[in-house]
Amino acid sequence: MLDTLGSLEKTHSCGELRETDVGKKVVLMGWVAKKRDFGVLTFIDLRDRDGVTQIVVSEETDLDAHEKAKALRGEYVVAVRGEVFSRAEGTHNKRLATGDVEVHVHELLILNDAKTPPFELEKMGSQNLASEDLRLKYRYLDLRRPTLQHNIRMRAKAVRAIREYMDGLGFTEIETPILLKSTPEGARDFIVPSRIHTGKFFALPQSPQILKQICMIAGLDKYYQIARCFRDEDLRADRQPEFTQLDVEMSFANQEMVYRVIEGMFTAVLRLIGVELPNPFPRMTYAEALRRYGSDKPDLRFEMELQDLTENLRGTDFAPFASVLENKGEIKALVVKGKADYSRKTTDELQEFVKRYGAGALAWIKLGEETTSSLLKVLGEAKIAELATAAGAEKGDAVLIVAGKKSTVAAALGALRLEVAKRENLIDRSLYKPLLVTEFPMFEYNDETGQFDAAHHPFTSPMDEDLEKFRTAIEDETQHHLLGEVRAKAYDAVLNGYECAGGSIRIHQKEIQALNFKALGLSAETARTRFGFFLDALEYGTPPHGGFAAGIERTCMILCGTENIRDVMAFPKTASAQDLMMDSPGDVDNAQLKELGIKIAG
């Protein structure tokens, strides 16, 4: 027989009672995390969102309550009325925030019973969690775990800190529609059919890009939004089909003004975990980041920069290297400190690893008691020694070498750098290293189409310094390749190797915009159909403007110290974009489809 709550109200949470509360009459409510039954004395660990408090029920003093306590099982929902006592000498529990006290119960109400959970919730000190798919199916149980409770609330705090910060700078929070038309980002859209307009579809926003620019044209001057975004692309550990970003746009802004907003925002958010970021953030151009770290989002929590051996190997007879150099490729290396003892097995594994990024092979030099190298036979001892010195390696180090196309070498060694850091535990997890990466390229060459695509998006402004090059490349057919060298007023904010924000200064003049469409191979007509309303708007006095978008989940992952985006979302989807709790996406019945005028092919 279950009890009713009646007018009973809890006086404290299960995480807040302390020594100073001793003697207070309290009412606590929560879930039974654990019961320890000693016959005439029963202990209950009572858990709510704030923590765990030990409840003591004694047969001698409270027969009724004790009778009920005996019947309790895990996850039963109870209310207790009792008095706070200091714990006896030697029975304090340092692992509980409330471990100095306990509540002696006089009245116990069983508000609800519970089935035995399909998996054990997180216990203090427990390691082996149930598999993630099971926990996702019973997300409401998984969310009871202290870790996830903490993450969800940390996320709420982060979002609130962001709102306070943006509001303090005079930005206006503006909601934009979820049902809109396809925007020009490169991702696949989620499509929503319309009953009223049979055969027509809305698209969910991949980001509010165009609308925030429209807000600038509308004279709103400073816009921000905590915006949900949708992309129908494959998932990753830090990617979900729907995610949230802080979307910001400001008028009459140059890069420096945007950087200051980004820096201030991340600084405010990181203070939530007691971290003070440098002011201003360190900066690096895109080209420098790629050259030194092989990545446009370098993790600066450890050194191990890429070393260029290209010039040392120019003119080599070794055919694989010679052909790389002939094709304007490069040869670079990583020095792994103190790892001359890497086994053949390890270097083989690392070779397999870099092959995933398109590298042909991984050459190595080990400066152990003797110097050994996979290249010893083909290059000779003297050359090997020269390469090791050029790479900055010392006795005891290993040198890992990749040759190939510039982009391949960067991708392979950039990834290998992270892999080695992980294997060798080189990352100090107490560090928080932000970086502004600037001067992103304006265009990316697309091997498949033979055309240049927008690296950021088609409204990104070229750098003033590269405007001449930009014009020449478009107006002179023979100079088209110069597009690859044009830099944009585009930037990313990187934190601990995660791309946490990105943005640009936009084009606000229609002449430059027209040139850009031409560069992208978009005819005037196509541009018209795709962005007509926006092009119209551009002609009515568009102010210079720019902004950025910051990933809320990625930022929260860093705040919470997790590498799994699902740990910072209340209801995430699996890697195959399914919700295991709701079992979505699901079928709809034929009547619904008919009403929408949709037929499923096949």
Place this chain on the structure above:
RNA sequence: GGGGGUGUAGCAUAGCGGCUAAUGCGCCUGAUUGUCGAUCAGGUCAUCGCGGGUUCGAGUCCCGUCAUUCCCGCCA
């Protein structure tokens, strides 16, 4: 679209060609006055993901498939 890992009781794991598939936790019953990963005694729980193949014999080897996860492509 491609590649790697995982799938054995409610949960986490072991078993990797040969007796009745093992251990811990959970769960159930009982004992128990200070525990907090309680303890003790007893008990319960398995189409070894699914389908096919090899073999005298398959949880174990092979092929396929499904689920999940990580990565490449993709996602500015």
